[in-house]
Amino acid sequence: MSGDLKWNKIFGAALGTAFVILVVQQASGLIYHSEPPEKMGYFVDAPDEVAGAEQAELPPDWGTVLPTADLAAGEAAFARCQACHNATQGGADGIGPNLYGVVGGPVMHRAGFAYSDAMAKHKAEAPTWGYDQLNSFITAPARYVPGTKMSFAGIRDTQTRINLIAWLRSQAIRLIRVWVSRMPAKDIL
Template sequence: MSSSSSFELNKIAGAVLGTLMLTLGLSIVAEEIFKQEKPEKAGYELADAAPAATAEAPAASQDPPLAELVAKASVEKGAAIFKKCAACHTDDQSGKNGVGPNLFGVIGGPKGHKADFAYSDAIKALHDKGETWTPDDFYHFIKSPQAFAKGTKMSFAGLPKPQDRADILVYLNSKSEKPIDLPK
């Protein structure tokens, strides 16, 4: 081996070792700059959540009384809010079922009111008990369908604003051959 080739090998080895040392040094410096303190307790504190409601016992809410909300409710606002629902539901008397059932006549009607729709077992069980969609039940259902009827196929997260739920309730009540009297 000639001295020039060993000199070349020494330069290559020096470059590789120098690069490794520089990388290690930068890693140590970066670790110090971006050091994060570990929390005393792992995870996040969650506020105590109210127990999930069931169809038999909707959870008591901090919402204003339904009668107050209905008094301020608007069919027009409900129609505008219903556009969110229209991706899955229709609301006209001769409307077809979509991903969800047609909602014409749902308020005051039986739970699982469309015989030609494949409801989840959760809604079928309510239908089999002879339950109807009271204004209060429907109001709580659209707040959180999964909390109201565990196992429902309805994947909609719900409407968090009480007035929006009241507006939808008034709107859908108007979409019926026999609208029912709403709370006053």
């Protein structure tokens, strides 16, 4: 009899634990659950301002602006890209290609990704994602690469783009940075 009671206790404890796990799962599901986009390739962002109103501006002096860029703000700005991209090493392609190492890398840098013909045409003209090219692309993707399948209106604020490019770059040079950490920051960035 006392043996039965012991098992009752054990089963009771196990049931109780399972119940708690279920409740926590349900609750966190309620809090963190996010629906996948219903329609792929939609415009995630509205333009910051009316397109016609913007002025042609000179490209930033990257040697000056990158060392003082706000990496945390750049990471925050990357939230606008994350519906389609990640920038982690070895990360999978999504609606858009993985962006690890894209800064300074070749256009169409992911072999397995199905780029548009427009991007292939762009690559023939400008094969590298240098700072200026990235800056122009992120300002207004469809204007810089007409016909691109990157359905993103663009980021009109120059400092936000600088921060974002600096952060993207910092993702791929983290290790190198540790090795050369005795170099002055301006030589690394």
